[in-house]
Amino acid sequence: MNDLSLVVTILRFGFLVLMWIMVFSVVAAMRRDLVIGRKAKVGQPTARQARKHPELIEEAPPAKVQARQLVVTEGPLAGTTLELSGTPILLGRAQDATLVLEDDYASGRHARLFPQGTRWFVEDLGSTNGTFLGGSALTRALPVELGVPVRIGKTVIELRP
Amino acid sequence: MSQLLTVAKPRRNTELLLIIVALGMSAMANALVNLNLGRNFDNDFYTQIAILGGLALVFHIVLRLKAKYADPVILPLVIALNGVGLAVIHRLDITSGDSAATRQWMWTSLAVVAAITVIWFLRDHRILRRYTYISLLISVVLLILPLVPGLSAGSVNGATVWISIGPFTFQPGEIAKITLAVFFAGYLSSNRDLILLAGKKIGPLQLPRTRDLAPMIVAWLASVGVLVFQRDLGSSILFFGLFMVMIYVATSRVSWILIGVGLIVVGGTAAYQIFPHVARRIDVWVNAFDPEYIGAAFGSFQVVEGLFGLANGGLFGTGLGQGTSDKLPVANSDMIIAVIGEELGLIGLFAILCLYALLVARGFRAALGTRDAFGKLLAVGLSFAVALQCFIIIGGVTRLIPLTGLTTPFLAAGGSSLLANWIIVALILKISDAARRPIDVSTADNSKPTNDQPLKEVPSP
Numbered sequence: 001m002n003d004l005s006l007v008v009t010i011l012r013f014g015f016l017v018l019m020w021i022m023v024f025s026v027v028a029a030m031r032r033d034l035v036i037g038r039k040a041k042v043g044q045p046t047a048r049q050a051r052k053h054p055e056l057i058e059e060a061p062p063a064k065v066q067a068r069q070l071v072v073t074e075g076p077l078a079g080t081t082l083e084l085s086g087t088p089i090l091l092g093r094a095q096d097a098t099l100v101l102e103d104d105y106a107s108g109r110h111a112r113l114f115p116q117g118t119r120w121f122v123e124d125l126g127s128t129n130g131t132f133l134g135g136s137a138l139t140r141a142l143p144v145e146l147g148v149p150v151r152i153g154k155t156v157i158e159l160r161p
Numbered sequence: 162m163s164q165l166l167t168v169a170k171p172r173r174n175t176e177l178l179l180i181i182v183a184l185g186m187s188a189m190a191n192a193l194v195n196l197n198l199g200r201n202f203d204n205d206f207y208t209q210i211a212i213l214g215g216l217a218l219v220f221h222i223v224l225r226l227k228a229k230y231a232d233p234v235i236l237p238l239v240i241a242l243n244g245v246g247l248a249v250i251h252r253l254d255i256t257s258g259d260s261a262a263t264r265q266w267m268w269t270s271l272a273v274v275a276a277i278t279v280i281w282f283l284r285d286h287r288i289l290r291r292y293t294y295i296s297l298l299i300s301v302v303l304l305i306l307p308l309v310p311g312l313s314a315g316s317v318n319g320a321t322v323w324i325s326i327g328p329f330t331f332q333p334g335e336i337a338k339i340t341l342a343v344f345f346a347g348y349l350s351s352n353r354d355l356i357l358l359a360g361k362k363i364g365p366l367q368l369p370r371t372r373d374l375a376p377m378i379v380a381w382l383a384s385v386g387v388l389v390f391q392r393d394l395g396s397s398i399l400f401f402g403l404f405m406v407m408i409y410v411a412t413s414r415v416s417w418i419l420i421g422v423g424l425i426v427v428g429g430t431a432a433y434q435i436f437p438h439v440a441r442r443i444d445v446w447v448n449a450f451d452p453e454y455i456g457a458a459f460g461s462f463q464v465v466e467g468l469f470g471l472a473n474g475g476l477f478g479t480g481l482g483q484g485t486s487d488k489l490p491v492a493n494s495d496m497i498i499a500v501i502g503e504e505l506g507l508i509g510l511f512a513i514l515c516l517y518a519l520l521v522a523r524g525f526r527a528a529l530g531t532r533d534a535f536g537k538l539l540a541v542g543l544s545f546a547v548a549l550q551c552f553i554i555i556g557g558v559t560r561l562i563p564l565t566g567l568t569t570p571f572l573a574a575g576g577s578s579l580l581a582n583w584i585i586v587a588l589i590l591k592i593s594d595a596a597r598r599p600i601d602v603s604t605a606d607n608s609k610p611t612n613d614q615p616l617k618e619v620p621s622p
């Protein structure tokens with residue numbers, strides 16, 4: 001009888017231990033899942049994983065570099081640079097524009113560059129001759145990537161890091 | 162661009178391992194009950210373990226086939242809880258001569274089959290969104306059913322929440338929990354922007370427009386209706402809490418919480434003044450240790466005995482089958498937490514609470530991971546319903562709040578609750594599968610805007 005009660009006692013505590021083993025093994029199983037969102041990357045993929053899942057290596061965009069300068073590459077003002085701050089930039093012939101274009105083909109208030117998050121967007125303000133981003137006319141605000149030419153009349157500007 | 166950051170692993174083998182631990186827990190609990198109460202290890206013991214193991218295995222295989230990327234820890238957690246519940250009900254049966262455990266086994270099997278059916282036939286949780294308003298209709302019907310004269314099972318323990326069909330009784334309100342969550346999720350994911358943008362701002366609070374308040378008023382009236390006509394305080398709190406959390410998650414406006422709390426205060430005070438059964442609940446709660454209340458019918462005997470039981474259990478518990486809580490009325494449903502607390506002690510009770518916490522956390526994780534607003538809201542709503550239900554009943558048993566008749570999910574004896582909660586688990590598993598499944602980069606699916614995932618519009622300056 002004494003033996004049995006010893007066994008029962010051991011089992012009783014054993015059960016409590018087992019319950020906690022269950023809890024901790026669940027926690028252990030979800031350990032790698034605790035990081036949420038974009039930073040959930042865990043280490044580099046091994047060679048074998050890379051072979052099986054090529055999409056892992058192509059590795060998304062290189063670290064985002066913020067645009068710091070606006071450079072005029074063509075047109076009457078070619079060579080002008082403008083430091084970018086966080087404020088929107090008005091481009092046109094009007095005297096209150098941030099960058100006053102001496103360009104007969106540009107409208108008074110031609111286009112606007114504005115920051116949104118980490119990117120800059122360009123938007124046409126109803127100009128006569130239109131604004132071209134990388135060769136196509138703008139119909140709505142679009143993000144401007146680094147080095148992509150934006151044409152306003154005969155002036156071409158681009159963003160540089 | 163692919164959102165793939167690591168190789169997406171199905172992790173079904175992890176699940177299998179955890180299921181084995183969970184089944185071990187269940188078997189050991191049953192064995193301890195038999196040992197402590199001097200029962201033989203007859204065939205019943207082995208068949209029951211085999212049934213639970215078989216059900217778990219079938220579910221596991223269905224997940225492998227139909228929801229390969231579903232969360233690997235949810236199923237083991239639920240099996241562990243259900244298994245411990247079965248053992249405790251079996252233990253209470255032995256001392257009270259009831260046959261609740263057999264019924265619970267039947268319902269467990271039925272519930273698991275229902276959950277498997279959901280996993281198998283529900284291709285995508287977003288399909289449910291089409292049935293937003295049908296869900297509302299079903300919820301209303303389900304809530305009214307217990308009041309229909311032919312079907313109603315009458316007033317049981319003061320609440321009219323049961324229907325009886327032939328020899329079976331069923332609590333339709335449990336299923337209404339799910340359909341209401343589907344309705345709220347569908348409604349809020351479609352109307353979220355409207356609710357968010359309109360309204361005036363007073364100080365730091367953005368107040369909603371009056372007409373956007375309508376759904377909240379409807380939810381409030383429904384909860385009050387449940388309280389008045391069915392006399393079911395627990396479900397009433399559950400439904401309103403569910404709506405409040407879902408609208409808060411959808412809009413992240415604190416004003417909704419304040420309005421909701423205001424409505425609760427108004428409704429609660431009115432109910433306390435007008436309805437004697439509500440006032441009685443509160444009185445019993447406040448004066449629980451008053452001998453007058455302990456002795457009275459519908460008095461505090463249950464709660465007080467439960468508390469004594471918890472105290473008797475101490476840190477390590479008396480051991481399964483050795484407690485005194487089996488004398489409690491409805492020990493195997495409302496008061497099952499008190500029995501567990503006595504016989505497994507604080508350490509065991511906390512392990513159970515941890516299992517619940519992990520389960521709810523995994524539901525929230527699925528909500529964070531999934532990419533459509535409807536899925537997010539549904540997962541949050543369903544997990545929160547489980548959490549709130551635990552809070553209401555465990556809070557009631559430990560006398561933190563007045564005791565109301567809700568079942569402890571998965572543990573307590575009660576077929577409808579078991580069925581509803583297993584279906585909830587199936588839905589959460591399905592959503593987590595959608596959340597963890599890698600996006601197929603080969604098809605140009607990503608570049609096309611869909612209803613649920615519109616391409617980000619460029620904000621106008």
